[in-house]
Amino acid sequence: MGTQDAPFSLRGAGAKRLKALVDAHFDFVWRSLRRLGLPAADADDAAQDVFLVAARRLDRIVAERERGFLFATAVRVASTFRRTVRRHPEQPAAELDDVQSVGKSPEELSELSRARPLLQEILNAMPIEQRSVFILAELEELESPEVAELLELPLGTVYSRLRSAREVFQSAARRLSARESFSRRVKP
Numbered sequence: 001m002g003t004q005d006a007p008f009s010l011r012g013a014g015a016k017r018l019k020a021l022v023d024a025h026f027d028f029v030w031r032s033l034r035r036l037g038l039p040a041a042d043a044d045d046a047a048q049d050v051f052l053v054a055a056r057r058l059d060r061i062v063a064e065r066e067r068g069f070l071f072a073t074a075v076r077v078a079s080t081f082r083r084t085v086r087r088h089p090e091q092p093a094a095e096l097d098d099v100q101s102v103g104k105s106p107e108e109l110s111e112l113s114r115a116r117p118l119l120q121e122i123l124n125a126m127p128i129e130q131r132s133v134f135i136l137a138e139l140e141e142l143e144s145p146e147v148a149e150l151l152e153l154p155l156g157t158v159y160s161r162l163r164s165a166r167e168v169f170q171s172a173a174r175r176l177s178a179r180e181s182f183s184r185r186v187k188p
Contacts, residue, residue: 010055018055021066026051028140029070035135036078037124049077068150075132122172130165137162138169 010018029050033043050073054061061069104112123131136147137158148158 010058014055014058017058018051021054021058021070022051025067025070028067029074031140032071032074032135033078035120035123035139036075036128036131037120038078038081042081046074046077046081050074053077065150068152071132071136071150075128079128118173118176121176122169125172126165126168130161130168133158133161134165134169138166 026047030043030047033046033050034040038046050070053073054070057069123135126134132151133147133153136142136150137144142150144158144162145155147153147162148155151158153161
């Protein structure tokens with residue numbers, strides 16, 4: 001699923017800037033795409049698409065706003081990927097989504113593997129405006145003024161969306177917790 005623009009090539013300073021952009025922000029873009037609802041298998045392709053868009057628009061990206069540009073692009077690319085999956089569903093492959101971290105106990109790893117799909121379920125239920133702010137503030141741990149700058153929103157709007165997103169998150173977490181608790185009691 002690539003970007004449908006004409007081929008291009010970067011040389012010299014443009015290629016160096018793109019490489020620096022990828023080196024500095026790839027992990028952020030990939031995590032953002034995952035948190036925006038893409039499975040790991042699609043996040044790699046989508047991240048490539050994000051950086052292809054950046055390469056095509058490199059001369060228009062203000063250096064201080066690179067991260068904001070990349071996040072906004074990731075939101076659009078994730079939306080396109082999700083829409084494509086809805087139109088052309090595939091058989092889901094079993095994902096080895098969670099890389100085991102050295103130093104974590106088996107219990108911690110088990111708890112994390114159960115928590116990740118629940119977090120993604122909650123994030124998927126949020127409107128994209130709330131989800132974007134929540135991802136940047138709560139998961140990427142950015143300060144609200146930085147979120148406002150990245151998303152080019154007034155600070156008050158960020159605070160309002162973050163408050164609403166936290167309420168949605170807490171409500172969904174309570175529902176999921178109750179559902180899981182009920183499931184454990186019902187199983188023999």
